[in-house]
Amino acid sequence: MSLGKAMIHVRKQKAISKAAALAAEHGTALHAFQSNHILQMPVLVLNASYEPINICGARRALVLVLKGIARTEEEHGLMLHAQRSRIPMPSVIRLLEYRRIPHQTRALSRKNILLRDRNTCQYCGEALPPSELTLDHVVPRSRGGSSTWENLVACCHACNRHKGNRMLSEIEDMILLREPRPFSLHTSRQIMRMLGRSDDRWRKYLFY
Numbered sequence: 001m002s003l004g005k006a007m008i009h010v011r012k013q014k015a016i017s018k019a020a021a022l023a024a025e026h027g028t029a030l031h032a033f034q035s036n037h038i039l040q041m042p043v044l045v046l047n048a049s050y051e052p053i054n055i056c057g058a059r060r061a062l063v064l065v066l067k068g069i070a071r072t073e074e075e076h077g078l079m080l081h082a083q084r085s086r087i088p089m090p091s092v093i094r095l096l097e098y099r100r101i102p103h104q105t106r107a108l109s110r111k112n113i114l115l116r117d118r119n120t121c122q123y124c125g126e127a128l129p130p131s132e133l134t135l136d137h138v139v140p141r142s143r144g145g146s147s148t149w150e151n152l153v154a155c156c157h158a159c160n161r162h163k164g165n166r167m168l169s170e171i172e173d174m175i176l177l178r179e180p181r182p183f184s185l186h187t188s189r190q191i192m193r194m195l196g197r198s199d200d201r202w203r204k205y206l207f208y
């Protein structure tokens, strides 16, 4: 083997072992799993004015940061291992340009009503998984009750059966825990507060 060929051979070997090391560092299934998990973590989104406006997944938050639409205000302390680089994961991001947030109401849906009512039966107060909750018409449909934010509440099956087709005024032992309201930005903020209660990085933006 000539000297030149030997040099090339050594270089190739080095390149291969470097690639193998990189693959070992970044390409394992465990890493992929961790990355996926990290990318789904909730991130608090602030308006340019520091007003909390939304919660999004870490993946979306990273895209906003990388595109220069938002900047990271608080880091999570976790790193995303991408190709040859480690990206600090955001916990709170802030939009660089102020966005007017219309006081819109969210779509009336089972999911949003359960979200508004925090997966809690509005009669007995029990918090349950969504699969164990139903929607109850406060004024029964058979009595002219409509399917609106003000007339639909999360309800456990037991309370739903107990109430049946009666009006609340006809039942002695049942009351509504809260007046049902449309899902507004105000409600969203309540949910953000609930989610951020335990996270110090969110707290200072949510409880002011």
Ligand SMILES: [Zn+2]
Residues within 6 Å of the ligand: 121, 122, 123, 124, 125, 126, 155, 156, 157, 158, 159, 160
């Ligand atoms: Zn109940």
